Amino acid sequence: MPKPPGKPRPNSRPYTPQRLLSLAVHHEVRRKTQALSAFKDAEDQRPPPEPQLPADAQAQRHEPAAYARRLAMPHEQSWGGISPFAKDYARIVHSSAFRRLQGKTQLIPAGENEVFRTRLTHSLEVADIASRIASTLNHGSGAALGGYRINNDIVACASLLHDLGHPPFGHSGEEVLNERMRDYGGFEGNAQTLRIVTSLESRLGLIEDRAAAEFAIAQAEERPRGMNLTAGTLAAVLKYPYQLGATGRKAGRGAVAGKGIYEEEMPVLHALQALGLGLSPQRRTLECQIMDIADDIAYSAYDLEDTLEAGIVTPLDLxxxxDDLLEAIRSEEGVRACLGPLAGDMHRANTRIVDALTQVFASLFDLGDAYPQIQTDSVEGNRARHIFVARTYLESVMHARHPMVRRQFLEALIERHIAAITLVADADAPHFSRVSVEPGSRLRIECLKAFNYHRVINSRRLKMYHYRSRKILGELFDTLFDNAMERDPKIRGLLLPDRMHEQFRAQGRSQRREAARLVADHLSSLTDSEALRLHAQLTSGQSATFNTYWR
Structure with a gap:
């Protein structure tokens, strides 16, 4: 085991990614062959110093100092004028987990048509909306925040990361993995995101000293460091800072059932709390709240646009x-929270919901002045009413198919939502100030989210897709889990990627919980097409391809 690194030697070259790669390969070969180390031990065993920003950068920084800390050692010592949060952004967009979002379903099955949104394009749109919100609040609420500036880099990072842990096949994929993992700690997309960025991704960064690089590689094998992001970015990703499945007194007031982080990642939360960030179920950072509301806005508006283009709904459907759809929308927790006391009054609640949905495309149907005859109880009035209904339906279909009309109305809707966001400032801890959304806009967002879920995701056109995807992912989990629990070490874990297979061989007979978590890690990382291809190779006569497991 290498000793902790000491001070960088004079005139030593920084360990560039190319040199780190060579060093990592050498270390891996040496570990497997049990060769003796050729590296000279460092004289000083002290850990490397904390990173120090230039004085002018410190003067301009308004977020808590702990935001710039990284939980894994060693810290990078060469900043080069780039903020630590800009480094986070670069690490995210260059990661394989982020690239794989392009092959994961957002709403319409990935691969059906390239114009429909995937998890990747959705994340980019969330990042744009969140940045606009942050800029608007910085411009209009700077005085209330006492000079505190919302960090746009952190907001963008959190937005790009927010769906990183979601499995293939959208909502149905998450549901079936959670069912299979119920006895092994559960599965949840946000929890998986934290696991990816703190454990599953592999990143070392630029390290100045050879001994430090050797030390970092050895540490990464024993205790993975993921992307090694800053505490500020990790805090912004933690929408649910408590253990998954722990509600009530254990998690604290404000915990949401079915949400949280895995038990395996609880040390990450404890490390962030040890830095003094003060995270709790009632306190999320300002950047986290902005990312969350931007996600809701994007989901409610842009997913609606995809359903309009796919012909699943028209503006008239809103x-x-x-009655069944209204009851389903009214039953959603977010909608009931917006309705308040009205939630128990079916008639008044339904009226509010219809009003909220109608406002999205209200101007399309303001045609009363064009048809004064429809008010007349006569043969002409009856004919006029038929024409009015027919033309209204035809215009609704045409507007759904017209890209300019869709973009015009939905972009205006997004702008209204952004304008309806304000801040409730916390003078003592500005980074915990609360984001507030005007009640009418909040109700419209929640109603559109519920409409998309019950009218689109549960629609007959997508039910067959969801049934198939649940069956495929469920069978894949059962097959890989059974293989991971095989008694014969020659075939135990053989269906998993090489590095996971090595873990099974090294630890002997696997524990069921550990095996289940590794299987869930692998399956959740797959794109839709990879999951389909793997299922076909395991269950049919299709021959395997060379690169199926090469990653």
């Missing part, structure tokens, strides 16, 4: 929801 104006005239049936």
């Amino acid at each position: 104006v005239a929801p049936d």
Whole structure:
């Protein structure tokens, strides 16, 4: 085991990514062959010093100093004028987990048509909306925040990361993995995101000294460091800072059932709390709140645009929801919270919901002045009413198919939502100030989210896709888990990627919980097409391809 690094030697070259790669390969070969180390031990065993920003950068920084800390050692010592949060952004966009979002379903099945949104394009849109919110609040609420500036880099990082842990096949994929993992700690997309960025991704960064690089590689094998992001970015990703499955007194007031982080990642939360960030179920950072509301806005507006383009709904469907759909929307927790006391009054609640949905495309149906005859109880009035209904329906379909109309209305809707966001400032801890959304806009967002879920995701056109995807992912989990629990060490874990397979061989007979978590890690990382291809290779006569497991 190498000793902790000491001070960098004079005139030593920084360990560039190319040199680090060579060093990592050498270390891996040496470990496997049990060769003796050729590295000279460092004289000083002290850990490397904390990173120090230039004095002018410190004077301009308004977020807590702990935001710039990284939980894994060693810290980078060469800043080069780039903020630590800009480094986070670069690490995210260059990561394999982020790239894989392009092959994961957002709403319409990935691969059906390239124009529909995937998890990747959705994340980019969330980042744009969140940045606009942050800029608007910085411009209008700077005085209330006492000079505190919302960090746009952190907001962008959190937005790009927020869906990183979601498995293939959208909501149905998350549901089936959670069912299979119920006895092994559960599965949840936000929890998986934290696991990816703190454990599963592999990143070392630029390290100045050879001994430090050797020390970092050895540490990364024993205790993975993921992307080694800053505490500020990790805090912004933690929408649910408590253990998954722990509600009530254990998690604290404000915990949401079915949300949280895995038990395996609780040390990350404890490390962030040890830095004095003060995270709790009632206190999320300002950047985290902005990312969350931007996600809701993007989901409510842009997913609606995809359903309009796919022909699943038309603007008229929002104006005239049936009773079953209204009941389903009214039952959603977010909608009930917005309705308040009205939630128990079915008639008044339904009226508010219809009003909220109608406002999205209200101007399309303001046609009363064009048809004064429809008010007349006569043959002409009856004919006029038929024409009015027919033309209204036809215009609704045409507007759904017209890209300019869709973009015009939905972009205006997003701008209204952004304008409806304000801040409730916390003078003592400005980074914990609360984001507030005007009640009418909040109700509209929640109603559109519920409409998309119940009218689109549960629609007949997508039910067959969801049934198939649940069956495929469920069978993949069962097959890989059974293989991971095999008694014969020659085939135990053989269906998993090489590094996971090595873990099974090294630890002997696997524990069920550990095996289940590794299987969930692997399956959740797959794109839709990879999951389909793997299932076909395991269950049909299709021959395997050379690169199926090469990663």
